[in-house]
Amino acid sequence: MNTFKDWEENEILLSENDMTHRQQNDEYMFYQYVASGNTEAVQDNIDQHRFLDSNGTGTLSRDPLQNLKYHFVVSVALITRICTEKGMEMERAFRLSDFYIQKLDDIKTIDALSDLHSKMVMDYTVRMKDLRQNAGLSRTANECLNYIYAHVNDRITIDDLAEHLKTSTSHISRMFKEELGISPSDYIRNIKLDKAKNLLRFSDYSIIEISNYLSFSSQSHFSKLFFEETGMTPKKYRETYYGTTWK
Template sequence: MGYQDEWLLLEAEDDIDEAEHRPPTEEFLFYQAVTKGDIEAVRKNCEQERFLDSEGVGVLSRNPITNLKYHFVITTAMITRLCKQKGMELEQAFRMSDFYIQKLDDIHTVQGVRNLHDEMVLDYTEKMRRFCHSNTNSRHISVCKEYIYSHIKERITIEDLSDELGVSASYLSRLFKKETGDSVSAYIRSQKIDMAKNLLQYSEYSMIDIANRLSFSSQSHFIQQFREYVGMTPKKYRDLHHTIHWEIESEAENPKLEEQH
């Protein structure tokens, strides 16, 4: 009996394991946090040991260590390709992937694989954080953007930023406008709306939940700001985009992927 026949027979059996796989939304949001350089979200995921949670995850090997290693390789491959698509230099992305996967050869415990996983995802995340925030802005503006990025879920004012930098609010306002072309408030709003778009597309949070998570003064204020920035209501945006779209390049589209892996 060939493997295909064996699978068809297994699939038809009444006693086949019918445990459902976890929804892809959580997995995608984790990968997205890595590619955006969101250290806080990725570290929280690691602390919760989500990588070791077997509920809703496929069994790839009857040996628990081997099973975990297979999932490690899948996670590394996904992160490598997504980071590359978001701007990481291709050779760096694949060299990191090769390095961490080869490290699996010397690990023979669940805790060891988990520790390597956490080190791997945080390494990619930190490199993407640096990439996402690398620019030609002055130190003040770079620190300002970093603060906004790290406190995006909070209500941020120009006074918060000026206190953080130890400069006057009027000076920071003029400098920010000069270097970025946007006012501080407009930049903060755009970053919050971008985060809202991700939540609308990849989560099940309600409008009021999203408004509260991003510290908008009210749901109606969130809807108004979203419509002005995006050109449609949050509901319309969700109706159009609420799907999981991995956007992984096929090997046919990128010959170098086929050459290396």
């Protein structure tokens, strides 16, 4: 295969067809909308079906569906990196990216792919909107949040955070209070309970399995904390919200 020959022939073909890529400003602005949590602007982009607009996007495959799949991967990769730069925990961002790219295996139609892209960009956008209040966090604070997210199913202590950051427990406690207005233990508990809510909504794991997975000391302790947070038992919460919108 003569790659250089193929490249030159491709260049001639694109020139003859006056093919040029769209200005980066539009794409950059869209990614900034996502990273800033601007749900209104992102929804407007979705409503206009901009993802399906092939004008100036370049052809990555001669097959229309595969071409859009490639563009999907490019889009989620760029969004992941921009959102990480803007404060999203790195582990969360890349797990989201992996999750949505894996979903491509099940996509058989352009409409289904467009729907998945809409869900993906809005998922990142909503999460970034929630993170905006943490935009001014220090590097140490963001590293703590990233560690907690990556180890949410472990029993995390303030000693673990101090050891990971190579600092003192008193510094960790003071940082959380000053920057997040909450103690490390309360923050860890809230993250675990948020994870439990999603597992109750979207999985068939039993309550005891969820309790064990998230390393609560016992099912009764998990149920007590869950009731204090939501006013519902885990069983009642699942009955009420099973299958509803992802948090």
